[in-house]
Amino acid sequence: xxxxxxTYFTLLSYTPADSMQTSSxxxxxxxxxxxxxxxLAILFLAAASFSFPxxxxxxxxxxxxxxxIQLGNxxxxxxxxxxxxxxxxxEYEADVSKVSSxxxxxxxxxxxxVIERRVNSLGVSEPLIKTIQAGDSWRVHLxxxxxxxxxxxxxxxxxTPILEFKEEGNPTPPxxxxxxxxxxxxxxxAKNRAHAILKEVQKPKADFGAIAQLRTETNTSTAxxxxxxxxxxxxxxxxxxxxxxxxxxxxPYVIQRSKTxxxxxxxxxxxxxxxxxxxxxxLGYKGAASASSDRSKEEARAKIAELRTKATPENFAxxxxxxxxxxxxxxxxxxxxxxxKGSTVEAFEKAAWExxxxxxxxxxxxxxxxxxxxxxEERVVHNPRVRAIExxxxxxxxxxxxxxxxxxxxxxxxxxxxxxxxxxxQTGAIQVALQFNTEGAKLFQEIxxxxxxxxxxIFLDGDxxxxxxxxxEIIGGQAVxxxxxxxxxxxxxxxxxxxxxxxxxxxxIAQQTVGPTLGADSLQKSLSAGLIGFLxxxxxxxxxxxxxxxxxxxxxxxxxxxxxxLFKLIPVTLTLSGIAGFILSIGIAVDANVLVFERLKEEWxxxxxxAQALEDAFRxxxxxxxxxxxxxxxxxxxxxxxxxxxxxxxxxxxAIGTLISLFTAVVSCRTLLRxxxxxxxxxxxxxxxxxxxxxxxxx
Numbered sequence: 001x002x003x004x005x006x007t008y009f010t011l012l013s014y015t016p017a018d019s020m021q022t023s024s025x026x027x028x029x030x031x032x033x034x035x036x037x038x039x040l041a042i043l044f045l046a047a048a049s050f051s052f053p054x055x056x057x058x059x060x061x062x063x064x065x066x067x068x069i070q071l072g073n074x075x076x077x078x079x080x081x082x083x084x085x086x087x088x089x090x091e092y093e094a095d096v097s098k099v100s101s102x103x104x105x106x107x108x109x110x111x112x113x114v115i116e117r118r119v120n121s122l123g124v125s126e127p128l129i130k131t132i133q134a135g136d137s138w139r140v141h142l143x144x145x146x147x148x149x150x151x152x153x154x155x156x157x158x159x160t161p162i163l164e165f166k167e168e169g170n171p172t173p174p175x176x177x178x179x180x181x182x183x184x185x186x187x188x189x190a191k192n193r194a195h196a197i198l199k200e201v202q203k204p205k206a207d208f209g210a211i212a213q214l215r216t217e218t219n220t221s222t223a224x225x226x227x228x229x230x231x232x233x234x235x236x237x238x239x240x241x242x243x244x245x246x247x248x249x250x251x252p253y254v255i256q257r258s259k260t261x262x263x264x265x266x267x268x269x270x271x272x273x274x275x276x277x278x279x280x281x282x283l284g285y286k287g288a289a290s291a292s293s294d295r296s297k298e299e300a301r302a303k304i305a306e307l308r309t310k311a312t313p314e315n316f317a318x319x320x321x322x323x324x325x326x327x328x329x330x331x332x333x334x335x336x337x338x339x340x341k342g343s344t345v346e347a348f349e350k351a352a353w354e355x356x357x358x359x360x361x362x363x364x365x366x367x368x369x370x371x372x373x374x375x376x377e378e379r380v381v382h383n384p385r386v387r388a389i390e391x392x393x394x395x396x397x398x399x400x401x402x403x404x405x406x407x408x409x410x411x412x413x414x415x416x417x418x419x420x421x422x423x424x425x426q427t428g429a430i431q432v433a434l435q436f437n438t439e440g441a442k443l444f445q446e447i448x449x450x451x452x453x454x455x456x457x458i459f460l461d462g463d464x465x466x467x468x469x470x471x472x473e474i475i476g477g478q479a480v481x482x483x484x485x486x487x488x489x490x491x492x493x494x495x496x497x498x499x500x501x502x503x504x505x506x507x508x509i510a511q512q513t514v515g516p517t518l519g520a521d522s523l524q525k526s527l528s529a530g531l532i533g534f535l536x537x538x539x540x541x542x543x544x545x546x547x548x549x550x551x552x553x554x555x556x557x558x559x560x561x562x563x564x565x566l567f568k569l570i571p572v573t574l575t576l577s578g579i580a581g582f583i584l585s586i587g588i589a590v591d592a593n594v595l596v597f598e599r600l601k602e603e604w605x606x607x608x609x610x611a612q613a614l615e616d617a618f619r620x621x622x623x624x625x626x627x628x629x630x631x632x633x634x635x636x637x638x639x640x641x642x643x644x645x646x647x648x649x650x651x652x653x654x655a656i657g658t659l660i661s662l663f664t665a666v667v668s669c670r671t672l673l674r675x676x677x678x679x680x681x682x683x684x685x686x687x688x689x690x691x692x693x694x695x696x697x698x699x
Contacts, residue, residue: 051564081575087145091510163413166406194261242384260390284369327423415440441477547687552593559664578649585657592665
């Protein structure tokens with residue numbers, strides 16, 4: 001009896017001797033296992049406090065208040081899709097009348113790509129943008145989740161510039177005397193009505209919005225709300241005036257616009273972006289873009305290094321005026337005025353933004369040569385939100401048949417590769433340099449070849465911005481937009497063109513708001529489904545695998561916390577399909593444990609002790625676990641790269657869950673089971689799936 005009891009104990013207890021008798025598997029020391037358990041506990045608390053700030057905010061806030069370490073934005077929300085948090089659906093109709101039937105599908109792909117870049121600037125994750133053919137018309141369908149300012153989104157999409165290159169056409173006939181008198185009479189009446197409205201809105205307690213809803217003759221659906229105005233937009237004239245007054249101010253006079261008289265009010269002003277005011281000193285070398293210098297690159301580097309030792313904030317402007325090779329530098333002294341992000345090349349922009357105010361940079365290399373940059377100041381750009389009551393004016397285009405003096409060519413912004421601010425090497429005049437892709441270069445060559453001695457019109461949003469005369473056939477796809485540009489105007493134009501031009505015009509035809517109530521209901525049902533799935537898997541593991549099953553539940557809790565933390569941190573846009581992927585990954589998370597625990601039963605039957613049976617079970621189950629997870633990840637990769645955004649959400653959450661399950665089901669579960677080796681609980685063999693003792697016959 002004593003011998004039997006002793007044998008029973010050694011089977012359940014881990015000793016080095018036991019390990020050496022059965023396998024050479026290396027087992028970590030007790031101290032290392034204890035450290036790993038503590039590490040897992042810290043990881044769980046950190047992930048849980050970030051994922052579920054409600055019950056665990058105290059931990060994150062304690063670290064901030066006591067030791068000054070911020071664990072992250074504990075109040076950061078999960079990013080939810082349109083079906084969970086609500087948002088807006090927009091429907092645009094594309095005008096493809098000037099595009100051949102063969103090229104229409106390709107043109108719509110370009111529209112979709114440009115809109116997606118614009119929408120991403122609003123912070124919308126995984127916007128759903130697709131093109132649909134409805135009979136002879138083409139539609140662009142957008143789903144924007146969580147957008148708070150719908151007007152700003154619509155305005156941003158609608159402001160995308162349309163760049164066109166046109167040839168000379170037929171001139172518009174002049175107005176008759178009767179037509180001029182008609183315009184004068186009607187516009188006098190329109191202006192008087194606008195002045196009457198101005199007096200009405202200036203009265204005490206007058207509701208500007210309500211009056212705008214009744215009296216404006218444009219923007220009736222938004223009661224004249226134009227949203228936040230931006231530079232070079234459709235309302236640039238109103239923006240110029242609005243910048244001069246404070247929020248809540250009604251402009252005290254009627255503003256004459258191209259087609260309306262406007263009574264305007266500045267509703268509010270918000271900080272839009274930052275700009276930096278810099279001077280720079282440029283030295284070019286042979287081979288650098290737009291450089292006329294014959295010096296070598298090494299000579300240019302040595303020269304600017306010498307100038308850097310002499311440069312101070314006090315003398316920088318003088319040094320730039322004397323040594324900079326930028327056209328016009330003697331007059332400007334290298335002053336680039338205010339720069340916004342996206343208006344210069346990447347290396348220059350990065351250096352300028354990272355500099356402290358008043359500091360001079362080290363040597364900055366770009367394709368133009370070597371620069372020294374002095375950051376003079378930095379400011380926040382303020383954008384006003386304006387509401388306007390507009391009264392229509394009669395203009396010549398309303399009376400005279402539109403005979404466009406310009407006719408379209410096939411060359412548009414669709415073929416534009418890049419746009420940047422440049423300077424004429426002879427005159428120093430500011431210009432915007434354009435580079436076309438291969439197809440655009442071919443079209444541009446054909447246009448210039450047949451228009452030698454004639455002007456080519458460059459139109460942006462239908463407005464003629466430049467009409468340079470063609471002196472010879474241009475090969476290579478390079479062109480410049482010239483005009484009476486200031487540096488600011490040229491930078492804004494280059495930035496807008498670089499952001500992407502629409503291949504074809506689009507018109508908003510439908511707008512639908514998905515309320516948060518429907519999304520909240522879907523979210524609640526999804527969370528309930530996830531919780532029920534989690535509990536059922538936990539009960540199953542507990543009943544079937546006893547104490548190891550309990551350990552797998554702890555690992556599953558850690559898995560859920562880490563997964564949720566990563567969903568916030570990346571962030572992953574959670575949709576109904578994404579949550580379905582996460583729920584499915586719960587089953588995959590315990591699949592590895594099932595393989596290990598079944599293997600553990602087999603190791604028991606071979607007569608091994610608990611410690612060695614545990615190590616061999618994990619070791620021998622690993623190839624199956626690895627291959628099973630690899631096949632799931634391959635499927636996720638295929639779904640992600642070759643499907644729509646809805647399926648991508650499912651694939652992404654499933655892939656993240658699968659990767660995390662490798663850690664929680666193998667590493668954390670193994671560590672926790674190692675931790676109980678040698679403890680009194682291991683005496684209860686039935687808790688650890690140990691089969692009953694078999695009575696062996698001596699025969």
